[in-house]
Amino acid sequence: MKKMLLSLAISTALVGCGGGETLQDVKQETTPVLPSASVKFDPSNGVISIPNDLLLSGTKDGTLNLPGEFDDQGQPLPAAAYANPSLAMGGLDGWSTNMPYVIDLDVPSEVSINADSVATPDAVRIFEVVMGASITDPDCASDKVPAGIACKYVGELEFGPGKDFVAKLTDSGKGIMVVPLKPLKPGASYITALTKSIVMADGRSLEPSSSYSLVKAEAPLVTDSQRSLQAVVQQYENVISGQVAKEDVIYTAAMTIQSVGAVMNNIKLGLAQSLQTQTNPRISVPEQPMITVSDALATVIPDAETRAPFQAVQYMQGSIMLPMYSKKPEGTAIEDLAGTYWKARCDSAATLAGAVAAGVDLSGLTPGANDAYCNAASGGVLRDFGLDQSRFLTKFNSIPSIEWIANVPVQITKPRAELLGIEMPATGWPVVILQHGITANKESLLGLTLALSNAGFATVAIDHPMHGARGLDIDLDGKDDFNATSGQGSVLSYMNLTSLLVARDNLRQSSADLLALRLGLNFIDPTLGINPTDVSFFGHSLGSIVAPNFIAHTNKPIGNETVDNLFKVNTVGLASGGAGIANFLTESGSFGSFVKGSVLSSAGNLPSKAFLEFMTSEATAVCPAEIKIPCSYALYEKQLVEAGNTAALAAIQSVISQFVTVAQTALDSADPVNYAASVQALGTPTYLSVVTGGVDGNQPDAVIPPTTALPLSGTMPMAQLFGMTAVTETQEGEPKNYVVKFSQGHHSSIATTTFEEDVGGTALGHAMTTLEMQKQLATFLASKGMKLPVENTAVIAN
Known part of the structure; x- marks a missing residue:
């Protein structure tokens, strides 16, 4: 982070700033x-x-x-x-x-x-x-x-x-x-x-x-x-x-503002083109014994009586082959991920134009392996001559390179109609694609499947890249080297603070995976009773962050109605998400100290040196090794505040602010801030739940803050970009976009009734919030956005 924010020695490449007199x-x-x-x-x-x-x-x-x-x-x-x-x-x-x-x-x-x-x-x-x-x-x-x-x-x-x-x-x-x-x-x-x-x-x-x-x-x-x-x-x-x-x-x-969306649009077009050669992603489900979600939850919820209701939900496992645009690292350290961000398949049109202007005869160059594809896919605008060594993805070069194909486990649930007292539609169960949050896994949303089964939905889910079953074991020792799921590795595997372009492309890979999963649903075994033409989506936390990019592109017409229907998502539910990722992470109660401590420790300047010295002092002896950085940062900041050292605090804030500016700029093309309005314009009904707190000392969401110091960062700014109406009573009629604020609960209330005492509120209040959230979500999706019930107003905030 040396020379962090472009108080740079601007080179003579600048227009009007070269040689001779100044x-x-x-x-x-x-x-x-x-x-x-x-x-x-x-x-x-x-x-x-x-x-x-x-x-x-x-x-x-x-x-x-x-x-x-x-x-x-x-x-x-x-x-x-x-x-x-x-x-x-x-x-x-x-x-x-x-x-x-x-x-x-x-x-x-x-x-x-x-x-x-x-x-x-x-x-x-x-x-x-x-x-x-x-x-x-x-x-x-x-x-x-x-x-x-x-x-x-x-x-x-x-x-x-x-x-x-x-x-x-x-x-x-x-x-x-x-x-x-x-x-x-x-x-x-x-x-x-x-x-x-x-x-x-x-x-x-x-x-x-x-x-x-x-x-x-x-x-x-x-x-x-x-x-x-x-x-x-x-x-x-x-x-x-x-x-x-x-x-x-x-x-x-x-x-000039950076381009967003062109790369994901080309990914969708590539998936659509794969239909012609029958190489498109397909969900494969082998024969397997009948087990229930109750069985699958046995290791997480040992008490059989507690999980007994989930016997009404069938649990299945499948797989899908997904194109990966991020390279596999060669080593096993977080730093080895630094160069794994997405690259373009072709030479940049800007580079080619510059070469022609300099007198290069392109017809005399030796074409690369991708030249025929680049030429055909771009109408002759892009080629592969090896002139563009960096291969950054831009508006001039927006076709990404597929680096490898991942065999990704798929989690599937279905209602057991005979136990729920419902009947499967003749066309099969409508399906909800589920996407989990940061440091979690696909199994973390199994707690939501009973409510969705009662509403007549099947579900499918995959892990985010480098989460859960998708960790990377580079040295093949049987242990993942990169896995962001709690207890399985470092969150930096995905939320990569050491390489912002990698962090951006992990987010984009999550969205691209959802595009491929949606397409792959159409080729699931029809005897399973799942209707791939009636698809909704739900994302929690990180799942709701990558959702706008996914929905904005999966529902964007490409001019072929048959293909458009293979990608279509009818209705969207989101929980505990947010826009303006870089800023809300630094203000996050859960991640803020970790992010700020990580940034400060690697800044390579005087404030960084002072913090590193503090980290080795006796004052941080109370900090466990696994949380050394966030614990040390929290203690350091507290010490400076108590000492009234405003100069040191200002210097730290300057470092953090500079990082946030660079980080958000790098993350922009994956951030909901640039896609939420597109989802609204497409007319896709969307529902969002958020815990704002306020009752019995219940604090707002501690992971993704509802609001931040910046007007375009946080959960409520994202709701505003979606054009959502905040409601406190039942809504019926035309499909619309809604946000519901909850006065009790916590970041993961949508999936669990667990009481998190440290955020305030009551055990009963948290449980009621979960039930209300799940009822709202299931009804909204089932009605395709035409109804949103608000029944337990005791947990609804104004």
């Missing part, structure tokens, strides 16, 4: 009468705020071009090097859709900024634009407008609460924070402009930097690179000049 060399000497505050902007000396599309200049493959991505010979670094958070964003084709960003100011000690002036509609303006070299707008194609140059005005975002964004002065008074209230459009470009409406305490306007003033002015500059930067900035202002007068602008910066 802008500083041509600044005119001035002697200000009064000290003034200005916007920090001096690219020639590496002073820029991010996000900023200057970091796309010089790119060879369409990804952000970060210092340190190439070795001394100019060759790309190995894949594992991108485990370094300061490089992780170099594998992305743009910036975050949802993270706040700060524009740094130079504020002398005797000057202050009027905070109220920052928080006004005219102070910070954000304009959607089309940039040059567009692949979607022919008016702005590369043969008409070069990359990096603003081409066309599209629209302006609205400022203010309940609108698109707000802005405020940072606590230090030396920055302007822009906070998105709605996700920015993936793949779109925006120009952020600061105006003279931002004033200092004495009423004078905030000033542009001297560098910005020079490139803004019409006077010709000295070097080619300086003139290039001048052309970029002046065109920014030209494109938005119909909305804001140039003379009022003191700063502009463009940011």
